[in-house]
Amino acid sequence: MLQSAVSPVDVTAPSAKGTTGLVDEVRSRVDPEFEALYRSEFPRIARSIRGICESGAVAEEVTQEAFAAAAERWSRVARMDSPAAWICRTATNRALSERRRRAAERRAIGRRGVAPTSLVEDLGEDPVWALVRQLPRRQAEALVLISVAGWDSATVAQAMGCSASTARTHLERARASLARSIQDAREPEETT
16 A cells, blocks of 8 residues: 555544644654655646646646645655646646636537636736746646746656656747747737
């Protein structure tokens, strides 16, 4: 049986310590290596996933789910060359699934004759994130992981399941496409 990053705790048993005591007990059972990885990589991975998701809350949720999956499989994940890359790949897959699910919901709403609102406008998001989400998936991943998360191309390649040179190619194409999109958006302003 695989060992997780957290030892099981009987949450149904009454605790004389109360809720705070239970939280302390759970914390004492967390693998220190997992906790260090969580503290160092969660913000970076969540920011990276933000480029795929429609909101920061969804990005944080799928990142938390990816860390939970890693905790469940910690004995295996800890032996990997880059546990952070595995967690990022897992979070990316979950974010893409969530994005597809939400897109299907919007299409279904549209077929019913109800005009869906723009989630980007509703959330008052930076329009650059909307442009990033329009990039091909692999380009958006490379752009976000290198530019936002600050990972090197080797780590990004491992997370994406490709070579470092392929990751750099995706990045170059993403930057060029994003620059064209931004330029196209500015041109109508310049002609008026």
